[in-house]
Amino acid sequence: MKRPIFILLVISVLLGGCSRNGANDGVVVANMTIMDKGVADDGQYWVMTAYPDKEKQKSVLQFNVGRNLWNQIEVGHKYTLRYAKEIDGTYSLYSIVPITD
Numbered sequence: 001m002k003r004p005i006f007i008l009l010v011i012s013v014l015l016g017g018c019s020r021n022g023a024n025d026g027v028v029v030a031n032m033t034i035m036d037k038g039v040a041d042d043g044q045y046w047v048m049t050a051y052p053d054k055e056k057q058k059s060v061l062q063f064n065v066g067r068n069l070w071n072q073i074e075v076g077h078k079y080t081l082r083y084a085k086e087i088d089g090t091y092s093l094y095s096i097v098p099i100t101d
Contacts, residue, residue, distance in 0.1 A: 012082050012095060026084060031099060033078050035060065037070060045070040047093065052078060063093035072096065 012029060032049040039045055045067050050060050063083055065073070073079070078099040085091050 012080075012097075027082055027094070028084065029080065029082050031078060032061075032081050034073055034075050037073055037075055047073055049081065061091055063091045065093040069093060069096065 031052065033052045034047055035050050036048040037046065045065050046062055047065055047070065048060060048062050061083075063081075073096060080097040080099060081093060082095040083091055083093045
């Protein structure tokens with residue numbers, strides 16, 4: 001069961017590297033836990049995440065995310081995330097893969 005997730009992760013990294021258009025500092029792939037999610041006053045969907053193996057105050061990130069992807073995310077679940085830091089300093093989430101223990 002872990003082999004398909006690994007293969008998907010490798011493919012995501014390779015595709016992420018190929019699709020870089022200069023709009024961000026590069027694509028990062030990481031395993032994270034979803035801590036919270038919501039919609040900002042301006043209508044932007046967001047999720048708050050934390051690295052499961054690091055000190056919580058130093059590992060929390062907030063991502064802007066599209067509505068379709070946001071609907072797939074469940075608070076308290078672990079995911080492999082593909083994201084990038086944008087030029088304006090915000091983080092954008094591009095894809096998620098659920099982690100099954």
